Amino acid sequence: MKLLEPIATPGLSLANRVVMAPMSRRRVENEGVPSGLLARYYAQRASAGLIIAESTVVSRDGMGISLLPGIYSEEQVAGWRKVTEAVHRQGGKIFVQLVHSGRIGHALNIPGATGPVAPSAIAAAGTINTPAGAQPLPVPKALSAEAVEAMYELHMQATRNALAAGFDGVELHAAHGYLMEQFIHPAANQRTDEYGGSIENRCRLPLRVLEGMVAIAGADRVGVRFSPFASLNGLSPYEEEAATHLYLAAKLDKMKIRYIHLSDQSSNGYTPIPPAFITLLRQAFRQWLILAGGYNACTATQALQQFDADLIAFGRPFISNPDLVARIAQQQPFAPADKATFYEGGANGLIDYPCLSACATS
Template sequence: MKLLEPIAAPTLTLKNRIVMAPMSRRRVTGEGIPGELMKTYYSQRASAGLIIAESTVISPGGMGISRLPGIYSKAQIEGWKKVTAAVHQQNGKIFLQLVHAGRIAHALNIPGGASPVAPSAIAAAGTISTPAGVQPLPVPTALSPEDTEEIYNIHLQAAKNALEAGFDGIEIHAAHGYLLEQFIHPASNQRSDEYGGSIENRSRLLLRITEGIIGIAGADRVGIRFSPFASLNGLSAYEEETATYLYLAAKLNKMNIRYIHLSDQSTNGHPPIPPAFISLLREQFHQWLILAGGYDTDSATAAMQRFNNDLIAFGRPFISNPDLVERIAQRLPLAPADKSTFYEGEEKGFIDYPYLTPAQKL
């Protein structure tokens, strides 16, 4: 089974092609410092070829929802060191996903009560959970040229911090309607400077950040997540969507980054990524391609045959199956997940899911 075959790059070798997708489980308290629960959670799932750790905010102002981990303070770095060490002790590999929420935020969730920021002062439709209850998403503050440069700088510092924390690489979160996708998308980016207007300008900040992180980590340790056509967080389909992502794919291919990670959200009720688009992107991008979006063993195998992609990311199956790789290998049933414990809480529904017993194994 191709899913179980190892895959190698110049400086990164994975024991199989099964990726644990980044999932915000919101088990962090206090100052965004990963604790013992997260250390246990990730080490339990280290049989994945690659773990992509959950969305981790790059600065206090990048916080969207509450109880997310950060990677901007010394204490956070020290907390993550324990997580990465535990994964490495299990012969696992782990990347960190860097995120800034942009306009998908609220002052009540941001330390210090600062206003959310975005490319332009355009609110996203919808609501957000806060300590004071569910609130409408506010009109964000438009980033000035100086503020935009600071966004570039804090991404690079976060990448340095992630490497200091022991991560094997970095995933740049440019998906799901958060800040970097807000720059890419014309509905949220109506700037008239070098970062707005054309496809090239709207892509500029992401490509600058990617180039900067490559300079820190090396191209083999950098990936990017996209969610084209998903229409998440107020960003609906637009005329230049295919052209935008094919432009980005060609640029990223020249940069030789390790992977592009496509997040299909159709199992969550959003439009799917068209198969024809995946084929077009595969023509433009020749490094690893990761597909994510409600796959099981059979559909993952079929996708790899159809699109010649390199890896498949599994999300929810990893929540309730810490030994998912073994279950896939032996084609054994998956344990069901308790949806009520997906977000927030403590041990229950986080680190207490059972492994296969010897009697259950083939």
């Protein structure tokens, strides 16, 4: 089965093509410092060819929702080091997903902060959960030219911190309506400077950030996640959507970053990524392509063949199946997950799902 075959480059080798997708579990209560619970959680799932750890904020102000981990302080780096060491003891590989939520946030979720920021002062539709209950998403503060430069530097420091924490690489979260996609998308970006207007300008910041990440970590240790056509967090469809992402793909191919990770949200009720678009992107980008979006073992195998993809990312199946790779190999059914503990519950619903045989403990 191709899904279980190894894949390698001179700088990165994976035992199989099964990826654990980044999923926020909201179990971090101590100033964004990962706990021992997370170390055990990820170690249990280290048989994945690659783990992409959950969205991890590059600054305190980038935490749109509460209880997310960060990677901007020494304490957070030390906490993540325990996680990466636990995964490596089990023979696994782990990247971290770097994120800034941009306009998808609220001052009530960030004590002492002034509120969310974005490319332009345009609020996203909808509400966000806060300690005071659901609140309308506020109008964000437009980033000044100086603040854009500071945002770039935050991502560079986060990349350095990730390497210091022992991660095998870093993924930039440029999907799901968060800050990097806000720059890419014309509905959220109405700037008139070098970061707004044309496709080239709207893509300038994420490409700059990725170029900087490559300079620090090396191309084999850098990836990016996109979610074209998903229309998440108030980003509606737009005419240049395919052209924009194909432009990004061509630029990233020249940069030789290790992978593009496409997040299809059709299993959650959103518009699917058109197969014809994936084919075009595959032609423009010749490094690794990761596909994510409601796959099982059968459909994952089909997708690897249909789209000439390299890896398939599984999200929710990894929550309740720490030994997902073994279940695929043995053609065993996936255990169901308890949705009530996706985002709360401490150890419950995090590290207590059974394995076919003993799960890793550290």
